[in-house]
Amino acid sequence: TGSTDCALESHTRDVNSVAFSPSGMQVASASDDGTVRLWDAQTSTTLFVLEDHTDWVTGIAFSPDGINIVSCSKDGAVRIFDTRNGELLQSSRTSDENFRCVAYSPDGRRVILGHGNGRLQLCKTDMIELEIGWHGHATVVTSVQFSPNGQWILSSSRDSMVKLWEAQTGALISAFAGHAFLASSAIFLPITTYAISTSTDRTVRLWETSPTGVDSAAEDTPHIRRFAAYSPDGQSLISNGHSGTLQYYDANTGELGSALHSHTGFKCAVYSPNGLQIAVAGWRYGFELWSAQSCAIVHFVRTSDEPTIPAYSPCGRWMAVLIMSGGVDVWDTHSESKQVICRGQQVTSLAFSPNSLDLAVGHLNGDIRIWETSTWSCNIVIKGGVKDRAYVVYPPESSHLACCYMSGAKGIRLFDEKGQTFRTILEHDKFNVHQFAYSSCGQWIAAADRQMVHLWTITSDGMESDWTHVTTVEGFFGKVGMVIWRPNTIEFATASDDGSIRAWKVEEESGNVSVQLLWGHGGTTFTALGAVLVGAVGLSTTNRKLLEQRGAILESSSSANDCP
Known part of the structure; x- marks a missing residue:
């Protein structure tokens, strides 16, 4: 019973x-x-x-x-x-x-x-x-x-x-x-x-369990994409691949590069600000620093517990790492000294300010703490008022802090230098934003919302300007876990629970905004090889490209009528 x-x-x-x-x-x-x-x-x-x-x-x-x-x-x-x-x-x-x-x-x-x-x-x-x-x-x-x-x-x-x-x-x-x-x-x-x-x-x-050593899991088995990161020059993209690998992609074409294995596995990886190294958070008590050029491990930094998410300060001096058991390990890349902040506290996100003077830490209970990097003292505590995981981001060239909550409650909140809420943006009953990113120019926001991505643009200069929702990207078969912008462009990439990694380009024409799929890999297995679709209506540009990538032949009704 x-x-x-x-x-x-x-x-x-x-x-x-x-x-x-x-x-x-x-x-x-x-x-x-x-x-x-x-x-x-x-x-x-x-x-x-x-x-x-x-x-x-x-x-x-x-x-x-x-x-x-x-x-x-x-x-x-x-x-x-x-x-x-x-x-x-x-x-x-x-x-x-x-x-x-x-x-x-x-x-x-x-x-x-x-x-x-x-x-x-x-x-x-x-x-x-x-x-x-x-x-x-x-x-x-x-x-x-x-x-x-x-x-x-x-x-x-x-x-x-x-x-x-x-x-x-x-x-x-x-x-x-x-x-x-x-x-x-x-x-x-x-x-x-x-x-x-x-x-x-x-x-x-x-x-x-065959003694021949054959793995019954096919290489193309869909797997959850945990992370994605662009190189600072925007020419490469990395993401977790199949069988515990770190997969390189050409950011322009999507062409597969090296697939690298780590001794500690992969939870997350980020480029250093100068693009020379990649910090890899794995399953052991520490993270590896790889040479971005040779892919050799050049350093191993031990942490107080298993690391989950690493973040570099823009100046390159500081490396902050979320720790599974609670807290943040901070590593000084100059002196190689280490310390722990927020010890024992459940931390969900990290963000350095553009000038590297502050580190914002989002907590599981919705609170945000801002630490001064010169002294590593906590100067500001922001009570979120929402008992939910806080996701924090600094806009480019701004000392203001932006935050959303994993449940999508209350849109995206903006805080001034004193930690006071001065504005809430992207607030709407139909949006459920759990992760978001600013473009390098600061004029665009791409936000992950369950199995879709929303795009907003600012209609005039300055923080007081209005943000306008311009389009929604759909076609995912799993939760979109991460969206990131390619540096110095209006292109972004998405990593999804459906196993896909995709690159997108924002296009503006006569005041209209559209998003075009540039390339993609992985995702729920689907093939349309040899399928001929005649006179199909209602297909978005993204869905048409996905069908074509999977082997479909799309013909208009007029071209079909011309056939003998």
Whole structure:
């Protein structure tokens, strides 16, 4: 019926892992409160509370015979308990390990452990003795499991990958790429030739675990575009590509350039203001600096937690990085010193002022804090009045700050140097703007609104002038996550959850504004190869170009009538 039979509520902090015993008569749970609890599945009563761990207990598993439980913890400990009396049977602890998950082999003689740094470790259970270990993923291993026959090991990771390993040697058999975000778990089906994985990209994927090493995810599988960035000279565009790559594009033609791999994966990447380097935020505790010309890694900067979004100051001195656990790491590129601001606070966006004197930080609760970069003191706190994620942007050549909220509430608000709201623009019931960008000239705003992009232009010079909505770009099959302007042009690019990266050009003629598609890649799979459309009406210019790019032949009614 889907109704709750009982609730087990004795843990005092988050529960990280639960497991049924092979008989189904017991349940084990592991928690951030540092305990392992064993429950009677029929009566919901606590049988034992195992309190030997000194930190979060992150993984737990029953032995195949149900007699023992193995647990692992962030404190580097692995412990085996007797389920009959709660006695600690084996214990091993290292000072530098950060275990996240654990699983028994079918014969109960070994356990496989997943680490916070991406390592996998195979141990014998009699003495918890290391048998073999290897670096399997770029970041946290989220799940591990032996195949039913004990020959293979399946692992998933926050680097979005699912991998298949040979259990005796740790040799890689297959690597399955297809998830757009972190792979949260992976399990074998009872028939070993298939596995299922889940992800925060809201998909469940079925894989054929063939020993040939063939990846069942096709290279053209649609994937979410997380970011896009133009080079300062406007000649190149980068975005996350397939299988965890950073893809280069020619900004003029859309021609594919290099597809680069990072040791830490890709969450976001930005060019330095001089265009010589690319800062790559990955899945490890730090970001990489790449040479934009040679694509070689020239520096690695460690952060206090996993980075999410990097931002350069226009002067190039400061690099600010959003941190997953809360706060902003600031790196001085001159002295290479680092500091943390907004520590422990949930931050959603960053924007440096054009003169690099201020850093605006948008928060999850709608507040905005403005930090002075000369002293790194917070001088202004703006209460948003909207309990929603704040997205902040500085217009070009302006000390004023612009902000929208992810739900689209209240349009775009403009603040003066003192943090006072002096104007609200683009406010309309039908608009739901969650991200926006100014053109280099400051005369245009492109704003992402669910599966479309709106375009506004300023009708006269100055901040007090009116903004006029001129057109809407549609034709997306997923949420438009990012819109960015090409420097010194009236062209912009969009990155969408439908997997597309597209470049657009704004054209003005006799007072009319239109947006033309220049080129595009990815997106929901669709082909019109060989299709002939005669006398089609109601097609926008964008849709006509999309059809032509996919192989359709568009003919007018008059030309069709001329055919024999």
